[in-house]
Amino acid sequence: MPQSTKESPYHHGNLRQSLIDAALELIAEKQDAKTLSLREVARRVGVSHAAPYRHFADKEALLAAVAEEGFHLLLDYLHRAMVHIDEPARRLQASGVGYVRFAIAHPSHYRVMFSTLQVDYLNYPGLNEAGAKAFAVMVDEIMAGQAAGQMKTGDPQKLAWVSWSLVHGLSMLLIEHQLPLTDEQDIEALAEFATQSSMEGLRLGDGP
Amino acid sequence: MPQSTKESPYHHGNLRQSLIDAALELIAEKQDAKTLSLREVARRVGVSHAAPYRHFADKEALLAAVAEEGFHLLLDYLHRAMVHIDEPARRLQASGVGYVRFAIAHPSHYRVMFSTLQVDYLNYPGLNEAGAKAFAVMVDEIMAGQAAGQMKTGDPQKLAWVSWSLVHGLSMLLIEHQLPLTDEQDIEALAEFATQSSMEGLRLGDGP
DNA sequence: ACCTGAACACCGTTCAAGT
């Protein structure tokens, strides 16, 4: 797909986003974020290999921008999955399904967000904040569930880590093709089952 | 730590293992498997940059050997964690704690096994078999639990995927320092809590 | 301001050549 606008779009201030998009394209093509080359991104976009340095301090900064975009997208998926559901425990479960749905719909983003990025989040405030917001969604629902007497007591953060671990692990295994599932309905069903079980495990009652 | 044996150990057939060990060292130093350079591994071991090709077809083959070694180690941890426990549900939970314990004790292995390796497991039969054996431990305990009427019915593989997702996700988040936990006792306690919750979620009874 | 081309110090991999 060659760029076809008459006035070349890469000299008018959208080079930054074009680089992000090209990086995602290339990661998708290789199913791999770690071998992404900045020079190849520049080539794909049609600029010299030094041009990206006008917009990003280094390769890591480009990946941080991809990751930040990913967290904003993830937040959308979480909210969309929970809308119209009231009960906190079920909202938490639905958000988990939304999480996995995001990961399999945007595997390149997800890989950069988690599987390859050695980025110290603290060096990228926008990324750090976006990540914290997504995590806060889970914590909020757990606190609401505890307040409603539906969920185990204890540090809400700790319960959220358990929820997060489950959906993160499932997402990673699916994205890296370590589970023999490809059909989207099978994946959705597994995500439903897994989050349901996880939620039941965090539910109040039926002690040890 | 220079090699100190009088007769240089790298010309007597143990270069292969020396390369594996050096790779693990370097990954540990950088906290990163993706930037590992084969030339650097060779340098560390004290051979020319072409010497590794006598033992490994390419860089990926070296990483596959690291991963396979990791799965054998993991299997040890799983078995050690379950020994002297009889009840299948509790054996499953204990194996989960053992899994996380392995990951935090051998983060370099774990990173190569999961976070970076684009290795198609099928291209490395030894690796594939070692990975299957570890997964089989979970499936076996689930089937035993179902037979004993302790655990939910349904495809044991599916239940095992849920268990695996939890411990895998927790391990990855811990290793990549995405949870603010460093104290080993805190980590162990979280692993206990998480696997306990997961097991309760897969337990029979107390329906939806 | 934004981009280029040459340059530097690295890679992974191959291959003829040495022992």
Add this chain to the structure above:
DNA sequence: ACCTGAACACCGTTCAAGT
């Protein structure tokens, strides 16, 4: 058999120079 050194086609990053 096992290892080396030169070579090739790549990297990420820098920097003087161009518009």
